[in-house]
Amino acid sequence: MIGAGAAGLGAMEVLQRQGIAFDCFEATDRVGGHWHTDYESLHLITSRDLSGFAGYPMPSSYPVYPSRDQMRDYLEGFATETSVRAHVRFGVRVERITPLGAGGQDGWRVQTDDGETREYSGVLVCNGHLQHQHVPDYPGEFTGRQIHSGAYRSIDDIEGTRVLTVGAGNSGCDLAVDAANARLQSTISIRRGQMFQPKAVFGRPRAEIGWLAKLPVKVNERIARLLSDIVIGPPEGYRGLPNPATRNLNEQPPVVNNLLPYWIQHGRIDVAPGIERLDGRTVHFTDGTSREFDTILWATGFDVTLPFLDAELIRWRDGAPLRTAGLTLPVGVENLYFIGLAAPRGPQLPVYSTQTELVARMLRLEPERRSALAAHFAEIDVPDARIDIVRALWNRQMKDAHRALDAAAKPVPVGR
Secondary structure (H helix, E strand, C coil), X not given: CECCCHHHHHHHHHHXXXXXXXXXXXXXXXXXXXXXXXXXXXXXXXXXHHHCECCECCCCCCCCCCEHHHHHHXXXXXXXXXXXXXXXXXXXXXXXXXXXXXXXXXXXXXXXXXXXXXXXXXXXXXXXXXCEECCCCCCEEXXXXXXXXXXXXXXHHCCCCEEEEECCCHHHHHHHHHHHHCCCEEEXXXXXXXXXXCCEXXXXXXXXXXXXXXXXXXXXHHHHHHHHHHHCCCHHHCCCCCCCCXXXXXXXXCEECCHHHHHHHCCCEEEECCEEEEEECEEEECCXXXXXXXXXXXXXXXXXXXXXXXXXXXXXXXXXXXXXXCCCEECCCCCEEXXXXXXXXXXXXXXXXXXXXXXXXXXXXXXXXXXXXXXXXXXXXXXXXXXXXXXXXXXXXXXXXXXXXXXXXXXXXXCC
């Protein structure tokens, strides 16, 4: 297993509970991954009571939307309570994994930076998709302070008073709000329109409205959009916000943030269009306007990277590996499993355990069945490269994968 962040912790608990032997390699000296280093103002956008691992609820003393530090403490407590730390080799980085046999049919050779080489029947990749910071390449050069959201910690990282946040996803909106709360001149650059969803509706977290989750996908989307329009309103009601290409929440991931529209209406956050070019401290925008800034905060996402794997061994699309079986099996190799290389909308920690429960079933198959499992799924499933995915669609993928495993586990008929 590679990585002892949140995905790795969830995977370890499942494998340990099911009696499947494993080693976990963690490059740092701690569990919890990015929850140690995310920006200080970060809070979950999903509620406390739905966001923990099954059987390990978050403390009732936590607020409805736990903070970064509370999430870190929860994950560390989870690791201690489940005793999974005993499986982790801290401070050891996986440098290379090499398939044994044709496409990994016989397992994988794992080389680590401590000079050791080991062989395993399978490898679980749990290093996540928030590793390699993506910064777009614009013409020109900005000579002020620049920092990516993955490296941003607090307003102490900001130089000067004129701050431009580039990107209007959840992190970008948080950073623009951070600057506004500090009474800095906060501007956010938005290339394309977004739909905004509230964290809560009628005082209740959206995901805790049980009847809504039980509705068919299309009906759920229409009602969720209606509730968003009631609570926040359409984007054009806020100065500068561009109209989205689609208002369908299933076709474009919405932003869960109430405070960006709030501060726009109070004049504390300005909205600018996309960037055309950079010139010293001047940023030229696509509408022909320009402004000077002291700091740019790049909230422009991350690139999926697997530095320990020959990228040509698996198939890719749109910068991510093609996967089947609930986004766990890469196309092109066997006995390699992804945990957490997916973000079904809603609480994330349960995703990791759910994916590992599926993978554990695969690991228990007889070697001759397991050695061709990825190829089998690539034939019966539609390979998918998405990270963001509607929860109901991912749930359907998982159910289909379990049904396929039920069939794969049946004895092969013997001819008369």
